[in-house]
Amino acid sequence: MSLIPASLPALSAIGVVETDVPDADIPRRRRDIVSDIVLRPELVEGLQGLEQYSHLFVIFLMHRSPPLESLRVHPGHDSRNPPVGTFAMRTRNRPNPLGLAVVDLLRIEGNRLTVRRLDAFAGTPVLDLKPYDHYDVFTGIRVPEWSNSARGRATS
């Protein structure tokens, strides 16, 4: 078995999320939220050509997540749902509080990207932007029953 590295190099924020939507409203309004991602000005060159994509992945750090207490939780905080492992959910309750969203890219102006569907709080550090491409699209996928009813994560 390969060794699991004990420590990793630190990552840094490439930018930050700006939105007027209060934290508490983010999960519920997820599909309609329009947010800005403000990139470090010195990274603007890295955006070249990104406007040719309709959709992006945003990887962010859920920096206000509480310390991990349990590796299993009830989906939707509903005790009628059987407990599920953190890796089987998109909860922020996870060993590394990484967030991932597929967003619609609405526009890019300088170092400011405007996107729809980013379920990240204002002030969230952004770690990476990646184009969403045909090889990321899988139809006919299988998901568990409890997923469709999980609060704030309704299917489109």
Place this chain on the structure above:
Amino acid sequence: MSLIPASLPALSAIGVVETDVPDADIPRRRRDIVSDIVLRPELVEGLQGLEQYSHLFVIFLMHRSPPLESLRVHPGHDSRNPPVGTFAMRTRNRPNPLGLAVVDLLRIEGNRLTVRRLDAFAGTPVLDLKPYDHYDVFTGIRVPEWSNSARGRATS
């Protein structure tokens, strides 16, 4: 404008990639590669219910990436392609060397997940696993012309 945080908390590896495929063959064989992800044994509980999904996101650290030299590169290392920003590509040449792949989950045995399509070298630290759900699927997306011909990233 929000402040972009100067430093972030360190992340840790939740596991590591095991594969017999040599590094040089990974991009070309991407769609057929079968790899294992070996999780830290103490995190096994976090996998509960994951087997009900057919596809997963794997977020990993491209730990052997060289230091970032340029924010723009020629797709496919082909100078006939116009240079494109690092955020408009899936290249490992990026400020934070995070990798992201949608993989087929083939099986889970204890702390070992077997997956297909993970384009990560043997020994790669894994940072997170997330279920791939209906809200991640967008059809009718727009991508640039150069994307389809980019080496090692052919569409399925």
